[in-house]
Amino acid sequence: MTDDEAGLEARLYVFLRERGYAVAGDGSIPEAAAEACLGLSRGTLRKRFALGTLRVPYRVESNRRWYRVCDLTRVLLGR
Known part of the structure; x- marks a missing residue:
């Protein structure tokens, strides 16, 4: 994980919280x-x-889609 990814991922966790x-x-x-x-x-x-x-990769659990924060980070960075 690059510094850009780590920084954005940390900001996403704050946003979510x-x-x-x-x-x-x-x-x-x-x-x-x-x-x-x-x-x-x-x-x-x-x-x-x-x-x-x-x-965006996701998993299904009980007919609901779940997305990993690290995958969203890559989408936001265009990777």
């Missing part, structure tokens, strides 16, 4: 929190994924 979003033990956050981190409105992440314009 300040807004009351829970972070799972593996660094995953629910879809609504991921959309907030990316500056997207609710439902946009799924729409963009379906259109193929934004590909």
